[in-house]
Amino acid sequence: MAEDTRPTKPAREHRDVWITAEEAPDWMSHSTDEGAQTMRLDESQQRLVEQMGVRVDDDYVLDDQISEDERMIINMGPQHPSTHGVMRLQIELEGEIVRRVKPIIGYLHTGMEKTGESLMYMQGGTNVTRMDYIAPLFNELVFALATEKLLEVEIPPRAQAIRILMTELNRVASHLVSLATQGMDVGALSMMLYGFRERELILAFFEKTTGLRMNHNYIRVGGVAADLPDGWEEDIAEIVEKIPVGVADYEDLLKSNPIWEGRTRGVGVISAEECLAYGITGPPLRATGVDLDLRKSQPYSGIEQYEFDVAVGSNGDVYDRYRIRVQEILQSLRIVHQVANRMPAGDYRTDDRKVTPPPRKRIDESMEALIHHFKLFTEGFKVPEGEAYVAIESPRGEIGCYIVSDGSAKPYRMHIRAPSFANLQGLPIMLADSLVADSVATIASVDAVMGDVDR
Amino acid sequence: MTEEPINDAEAAEEAPEAPPRPLPDHPILAGLLEQFDTVEWRLSSGQDTAVVPKSQLRDFALAARRAGFEMLVDLTAVDYLRVRKIRFEVVVGLLSLQHNIRLRLRVPVPAGEPGDDPTVPSLVPVYPGANFFERETFDMFGIIFEDHPDLTRILLPDDWVGHPLRKDFAVGAVPVQFKSSPQVT
Numbered sequence: 001m002a003e004d005t006r007p008t009k010p011a012r013e014h015r016d017v018w019i020t021a022e023e024a025p026d027w028m029s030h031s032t033d034e035g036a037q038t039m040r041l042d043e044s045q046q047r048l049v050e051q052m053g054v055r056v057d058d059d060y061v062l063d064d065q066i067s068e069d070e071r072m073i074i075n076m077g078p079q080h081p082s083t084h085g086v087m088r089l090q091i092e093l094e095g096e097i098v099r100r101v102k103p104i105i106g107y108l109h110t111g112m113e114k115t116g117e118s119l120m121y122m123q124g125g126t127n128v129t130r131m132d133y134i135a136p137l138f139n140e141l142v143f144a145l146a147t148e149k150l151l152e153v154e155i156p157p158r159a160q161a162i163r164i165l166m167t168e169l170n171r172v173a174s175h176l177v178s179l180a181t182q183g184m185d186v187g188a189l190s191m192m193l194y195g196f197r198e199r200e201l202i203l204a205f206f207e208k209t210t211g212l213r214m215n216h217n218y219i220r221v222g223g224v225a226a227d228l229p230d231g232w233e234e235d236i237a238e239i240v241e242k243i244p245v246g247v248a249d250y251e252d253l254l255k256s257n258p259i260w261e262g263r264t265r266g267v268g269v270i271s272a273e274e275c276l277a278y279g280i281t282g283p284p285l286r287a288t289g290v291d292l293d294l295r296k297s298q299p300y301s302g303i304e305q306y307e308f309d310v311a312v313g314s315n316g317d318v319y320d321r322y323r324i325r326v327q328e329i330l331q332s333l334r335i336v337h338q339v340a341n342r343m344p345a346g347d348y349r350t351d352d353r354k355v356t357p358p359p360r361k362r363i364d365e366s367m368e369a370l371i372h373h374f375k376l377f378t379e380g381f382k383v384p385e386g387e388a389y390v391a392i393e394s395p396r397g398e399i400g401c402y403i404v405s406d407g408s409a410k411p412y413r414m415h416i417r418a419p420s421f422a423n424l425q426g427l428p429i430m431l432a433d434s435l436v437a438d439s440v441a442t443i444a445s446v447d448a449v450m451g452d453v454d455r
Numbered sequence: 456m457t458e459e460p461i462n463d464a465e466a467a468e469e470a471p472e473a474p475p476r477p478l479p480d481h482p483i484l485a486g487l488l489e490q491f492d493t494v495e496w497r498l499s500s501g502q503d504t505a506v507v508p509k510s511q512l513r514d515f516a517l518a519a520r521r522a523g524f525e526m527l528v529d530l531t532a533v534d535y536l537r538v539r540k541i542r543f544e545v546v547v548g549l550l551s552l553q554h555n556i557r558l559r560l561r562v563p564v565p566a567g568e569p570g571d572d573p574t575v576p577s578l579v580p581v582y583p584g585a586n587f588f589e590r591e592t593f594d595m596f597g598i599i600f601e602d603h604p605d606l607t608r609i610l611l612p613d614d615w616v617g618h619p620l621r622k623d624f625a626v627g628a629v630p631v632q633f634k635s636s637p638q639v640t
Contacts, residue, residue, distance in 0.1 A: 106609060106610035106611060106612075111619055113620060114620055114624075115626075118626060149500050149501075150500060276526050277583045278583055278584040278586075279526055279528055279582070279584030280584070281526075297555050298555070298557075387499055387546075388500040388502060389502060389529070389557070389559060391557075398550075402531060402546065402548070412533070413620075417528060417529040421588075421591075422528070422587065422588075425583075425584060425586060425587050454610055455610075
């Protein structure tokens with residue numbers, strides 16, 4: 001290389017990456033047998049040098065002292081596809097490395113807690129079911145359980161079994177969406193098709209039972225809206241038979257796939273202590289080795305009668321969260337199978353006429369039934385004064401409902417403790433000092449549903 | 456009164472003047488509540504509830520964490536406008552994994568002078584997970600959490616006026632303005 005006679009920029013404190021032969025330190029000439037290996041500008045850099053008349057320095061230095069202008073803040077979202085909704089992440093980058101993250105939420109906020117104060121308990125289900133739209137039955141169940149706690153209503157065993165059957169199917173459907181979208185985000189596009197293929201079986205069953213594929217308003221205070229449809233046993237048998245076959249497909253595709261493992265192992269790590277400190281529940285917490293599952297520790301709706309295992313990970317990374325979701329699908333199907341085999345006979349809702357409307361036949365026969373029907377649908381039922389917090393295990397973690405009643409037919413205050421909202425607090429920890437490319441895999445593994453976060 | 460403070464005939468004899476303070480059955484809860492004279496224990500819908508004065512909130516939360524309540528699962532507030540003398544109540548849900556119990560803290564927060572916001576000490580130094588929940592409660596109720604690291608609106612836009620979950624915030628009272636519309640209706 002000819003000697004550079006053009007004026008150079010004044011020397012800076014950092015080390016020059018482009019070293020000319022004259023500047024080459026001694027160790028370079030001794031490092032190979034062929035003599036000094038001079039690092040040369042490649043052609044495009046060379047051309048830049050010629051055009052601009054100055055030397056182009058790659059002034060990124062791996063040093064502790066990095067000036068402010070080395071850092072870049074970029075916005076990811078709110079319309080980024082990997083955020084699965086509308087979430088914005090303010091990411092502070094240092095080159096390719098994420099240093100700090102601030103989740104910015106609220107784009108989907110519709111004031112559902114305020115709306116819930118002006119709806120009767122009977123109508124409340126239609127409101128809460130729209131929060132976590134991937135797992136709506138859990139919202140309905142937790143709202144119904146909190147109201148029933150205040151009402152002190154006994155729920156017949158068949159209604160409880162139907163509730164468990166439907167929510168566990170919903171857990172499977174929710175985890176399938178999570179796996180499908182996570183696969184898509186990381187690059188396993190077939191996973192997207194596989195996940196939605198199996199989920200369709202469950203949604204078809206939901207449509208048959210509740211009339212809707214989402215926002216069911218099926219689990220009501222006092223029981224469920226309708227009994228299971230004719231031929232439900234065959235549908236459940238088909239689901240229990242076919243979905244494990246699909247899951248085997250995912251295992252073939254992902255479990256020991258080197259690309260998948262490379263993208264997920266050791267990525268987005270969070271420790272158990274951090275999870276507990278930040279109130280993170282569900283698969284992200286269980287992936288760290290803490291076996292907190294409210295179905296086991298604080299069972300609801302008679303789920304303690306059924307046998308199942310809690311899937312627990314050890315590393316707290318994206319891969320462990322993925323493994324837990326796969327295993328929870330199989331465990332939930334195990335519960336569904338047991339519920340279907342042991343479905344008790346009886347009524348699908350309580351016969352307490354203050355809470356459930358009388359059957360259609362009784363209205364023609366009985367004056368009292370007509371009055372109950374009329375009062376129930378105009379005034380609603382009154383809930384005794386008090387307050388209660390009920391929590392259940394949703395696919396995303398602990399979903400809780402806090403209701404304050406003033407003795408009227410509408411809740412004085414209705415608050416939903418959203419698992420996604422709390423789990424998002426872990427995102428800055430999981431993403432710190434990771435690569436930008438890993439952030440997509442990490443966001444997908446938290447599985448935050450924006451309707452649940454913003455409410 | 457160290458081991459079993461409940462229904463202990465001897466303990467009641469030792470202090471005949473005042474009736475024994477009601478304490479929960481669970482030894483961990485009883486031990487925690489014993490440390491604080493001003494904290495009142497109640498059973499609400501069969502759930503353990505502690506009414507904590509706001510001056511002792513942080514001390515109590517710290518003691519609760521040391522007693523085994525590892526996780527703050529929920530934090531919200533209720534507006535008892537024209538229902539109670541003390542307008543707000545901050546409600547904190549604690550969960551202990553090792554003892555498998557829950558405890559709900561209820562912190563009465565007076566409304567403050569007109570033009571002055573109600574304040575309560577932040578729980579972020581004790582439970583970092585209170586961060587988002589306190590921001591949401593500030594957003595919705597206008598309760599100031601002292602020493603919170605980043606007390607900004609979380610769900611509503613930054614330029615929003617008012618706190619919607621207060622009882623005097625009417626539903627639908629905010630006119631929607633579109634940028635393109637020449638007149639504001």
